[in-house]
Amino acid sequence: MSSTIKxxxxxxxxxFATVSRALRGDPRISVATLARxxxxxxxxxxxxxxxxxxxxxxxAPRSVQLRAERIALVCNRSPENGYSRFVHYRSIERGxxxxxxxxxxxxxxxxxxxxxxxxxxxxxxxxxxxxxxxxFMNIEVERRQIDLPWSEFSAVKIDSEKLLPPFTSLAVDQxxxxxxxxxxxxxxxxRRVGLAVSDEGELTSGGLSTAASLLAQSELPEAEQVRPFxxxxxxxxxxVGRLIxxxxxxxxxxxxxxxxxxxxxxxxxxxxxxxxxxxPVPGLAGVMVDFRQVGRQxxxxxxxxxxxxxxxxxxxxxxxxxQGVWYAGASAPLYTALKExxxxx
Amino acid sequence: MKAQTKKGEPxxxxxxxEVGQAAGGYHHSTVxxxxxxxxxxxxxxxxxxxxxxxxxxxxxxxxxDAFNRRRHAVGKRESxxxxxxxxxxxxxxxxxRSARCRALWSGAAAEAQRLGCQIExxxxxAEGLTSQRLDAVLHARGINGVIFLPFGPKVAPPAxxxxxxxAVKIECGHFSRPEFTIAPALLQGVGEAFDTLRQxxxxxxxxxxxxxxxxxxxxxxxxxFLLKQQSVSVNERVPLGxxxxxxxxRQIRDWLSRHRPxxxxxxxxxxxxxGEIAADIGLSCARVSIxxxxxxxxxxxxIVDHERLGAVAIAQVVALMRTRExxxxxxxxxxxxxxAWQDGSPExx
Numbered sequence: 001m002s003s004t005i006k007x008x009x010x011x012x013x014x015x016f017a018t019v020s021r022a023l024r025g026d027p028r029i030s031v032a033t034l035a036r037x038x039x040x041x042x043x044x045x046x047x048x049x050x051x052x053x054x055x056x057x058x059x060a061p062r063s064v065q066l067r068a069e070r071i072a073l074v075c076n077r078s079p080e081n082g083y084s085r086f087v088h089y090r091s092i093e094r095g096x097x098x099x100x101x102x103x104x105x106x107x108x109x110x111x112x113x114x115x116x117x118x119x120x121x122x123x124x125x126x127x128x129x130x131x132x133x134x135x136f137m138n139i140e141v142e143r144r145q146i147d148l149p150w151s152e153f154s155a156v157k158i159d160s161e162k163l164l165p166p167f168t169s170l171a172v173d174q175x176x177x178x179x180x181x182x183x184x185x186x187x188x189x190x191r192r193v194g195l196a197v198s199d200e201g202e203l204t205s206g207g208l209s210t211a212a213s214l215l216a217q218s219e220l221p222e223a224e225q226v227r228p229f230x231x232x233x234x235x236x237x238x239x240v241g242r243l244i245x246x247x248x249x250x251x252x253x254x255x256x257x258x259x260x261x262x263x264x265x266x267x268x269x270x271x272x273x274x275x276x277x278x279x280p281v282p283g284l285a286g287v288m289v290d291f292r293q294v295g296r297q298x299x300x301x302x303x304x305x306x307x308x309x310x311x312x313x314x315x316x317x318x319x320x321x322x323q324g325v326w327y328a329g330a331s332a333p334l335y336t337a338l339k340e341x342x343x344x345x
Numbered sequence: 346m347k348a349q350t351k352k353g354e355p356x357x358x359x360x361x362x363e364v365g366q367a368a369g370g371y372h373h374s375t376v377x378x379x380x381x382x383x384x385x386x387x388x389x390x391x392x393x394x395x396x397x398x399x400x401x402x403x404x405x406x407x408x409x410d411a412f413n414r415r416r417h418a419v420g421k422r423e424s425x426x427x428x429x430x431x432x433x434x435x436x437x438x439x440x441x442r443s444a445r446c447r448a449l450w451s452g453a454a455a456e457a458q459r460l461g462c463q464i465e466x467x468x469x470x471a472e473g474l475t476s477q478r479l480d481a482v483l484h485a486r487g488i489n490g491v492i493f494l495p496f497g498p499k500v501a502p503p504a505x506x507x508x509x510x511x512a513v514k515i516e517c518g519h520f521s522r523p524e525f526t527i528a529p530a531l532l533q534g535v536g537e538a539f540d541t542l543r544q545x546x547x548x549x550x551x552x553x554x555x556x557x558x559x560x561x562x563x564x565x566x567x568x569x570f571l572l573k574q575q576s577v578s579v580n581e582r583v584p585l586g587x588x589x590x591x592x593x594x595r596q597i598r599d600w601l602s603r604h605r606p607x608x609x610x611x612x613x614x615x616x617x618x619x620g621e622i623a624a625d626i627g628l629s630c631a632r633v634s635i636x637x638x639x640x641x642x643x644x645x646x647x648i649v650d651h652e653r654l655g656a657v658a659i660a661q662v663v664a665l666m667r668t669r670e671x672x673x674x675x676x677x678x679x680x681x682x683x684x685a686w687q688d689g690s691p692e693x694x
Contacts (some may be wrong), residue, residue: 214571
């Protein structure tokens, strides 16, 4: 049987209203009482009822400012540097904020970038604000690194596999999305399906898309399998278009699967699909990944950690991978339909 | 929730007191009961109040609903954090016959205790309840957290009223619901095993799978293996061995004779057959178990942390129950739990 607020009150020797205020960070409660209440709550394994929390968040503001418990969303790209252009950041943020509110937490978005925080000021800010829970949103490789006294914090990270300590992490299931795309293409009737992805991406993920390509084609005799095409992430679509032609012809590719949503510009008339779109792209077939769900799950995991007192770097983090949903599109019609279309031209 | 004036400015939401007045002077607590269809209020009065609510534009407050649900469940607090763990063994005792299942259960039980929840075991499938009965039992006991233990590919997925439950499955790749999956990180695990074996001096590393193995495991294990094979020279590559159905032993014999691996990664059941047949044909072939049971006899193998799988499943389902989330998410989450390598000497006949 789980403990109630009254159990905690009895253990701490205070009224239950005091417990409520203490756990909500009301400044009227003395530090000593706060410590006693927190200790009692932890000992009893008390968990604040989310329904009550959500309702009390509705109360009209009074003269006393109540501090809601806060968690931080941290990324290393600032708004001036294009944060708002990245759809997946915005989606993650939205999903995170919504779920945090449902669970009774406020969210603060912090940037580690020029004109904003650096690693040291971030640590000081978080400590000063009493924020102990952090969601790291997709820390980008070429930008600033982040280092904090990890034992003071509970963290969850989105992507950032090699860049941060092995916290519980969330990422898009590159293996799963690529495998899904390949299998759908086979269902549509394509036999020679080729993967075109970035070197850097494969290096970071440990070859997950390649693994999917190998698995998807493993039933075919080796001679019929299409080897992947790798290109550098920094190249423009036009350049990729130029470099990819020999591969398309040599491997007699019928359908191209790529991570870029602009794959149609370099598929040169073949059927194609993307392994990751954040929002539906008209006419483009591929896997849709709803990043709001990723943000939401990150907060869910973080709150779980906070409420069971898990701080610092875990000995063994878990990795949660998010699989998207296949969206059919004109870029990947039925194989027979495509052949007819071409024959008719 | 807020009504809007013609100019689009938000107006105070309609309260239950106003509904009570509009219905003919009822107290707000009567309105609350009536809107929740509580039998304490006469049917005719309930209808009148509900009609009035619609008329004045009263909108339900989901947070208030959640609050009420909790308040009224206080009497049955035992089931507030009750989680059902569902498996294919006829009973918990049967389940615990298998070392792996024992570990799954114990990991789950420990985490449940830590989080202040209760778990109970229910049997589903051939040895247990049908989908319908399971649904009914869960509903009757007020259980809304559910974990599915690994079920073989031959078991049909359960058909539950998914919107009622926060649910998680351990493996069970062939079940499309629930959408949260916990699985061992076998893609990476097999990859690491492959590297280690190559470092130990084995040149022809092979992988053997049973045709009846779970599709999720098969995918992960095969993919991890194929990926590593790419970095091995073509003449040292051993094609995947998938064996099953009639003539399995002959298939294995042919495969072993043709490809002559030095070492084979295999799930224990198939691995035993491979070992016997290799000995039979005089092939010196070591065996490394995928999902080895942690043992002190020094056999090499990939260890799947079943206790951790159970614990992570509980943590995940509790996280879902926290917001009474019965999601139909657009997409699915799979949480991978790292495997470990047990060093030692590889099994040889």
